[in-house]
Amino acid sequence: MSSSEQEIVNAIRNKEKSVFEALYKEHYRQLFAVAFRYVRNAPAAEEIVHDVFLMIWNKADQLVIQQSIKSYLYRSVVNSSLNFIKKEKTQREKQDVYMRVKTHDTPGGDDEDQQEALLTNLENAIQVLPPKCREVMYLSRFGKLKQQEIADQMQISVKTVKNHLTYGFQKIREHLGNQPQQLWMAALLLLNYLG
Structure with missing residues (x-):
């Protein structure tokens, strides 16, 4: 991670809202596109990206980024998207099983x-x-x-x-x-x- 990125991480740890908002604005569009590619659902993709940033803000003091901030954000959004897909699939299969048994x-x-x-x-x-x-x-x-x-x-x-x-x-x-x-x-x- 570069020294400028380390400064951004330190600022977020110190709860500097302006730095956090700038990071959000810089990466939101691209991260939304990544999430949407996985979940094919705009509101869900938007929520996934919001949740990733919210998690970063809430757990700023525990933030560990070993590579670049961009790759950390990308990986977080991909993981959250996969978890969303898995959860949706589980819910659908439970409903399918319920309907099979019921009917x-x-x-x-x-x-x-x-x-x-x-x-x-x-x-x-x-x-x-x-x-x-x-x-x-x-x-x-x-x-x-x-x-x-x-x-x-x-x-x-x-x-x-x-x-x-x-x-x-x-x-x-x-x-x-x-x-x-x-x-x-x-x-x-x-x-x-x-x-």
Whole structure:
């Protein structure tokens, strides 16, 4: 990083608003274009860029930039865009699964309640997993990432990924184990569909 960029970083750490605003104005248009290329949604791209700058301002005292400011901003926007895509994909797939289960055979009230309970219990089972295990499960089941890709993204070994998956499925089975047979079978089908 050049000495002039180091001065900019120091000024932002010292909460010099004018320097921060100048940085924002200088890079906003290009960063918006980068985000839009990924998410294909103008309001979302705008929010991603705003959030990156907001994070920089709020965590200015912890700011560590090893290369140039431009590459730091670019990398931050790309990472945020990828996270947005992953989150959107997860939400869409959850809705698709819900609609599949809900419209499977035009259920009556009781069946519909059971299916709603299944999805709630499945979500609850995933939520009680330890954070790392839960992240591995989401990346595997909803993100459709391979074990090696998960290992690379989380900077852990493939063996650790396998252990998290094994533990996660075991805990989900335990959590759903006391459900009626129909719900248990539906849960297995749901997990297989997601997998």
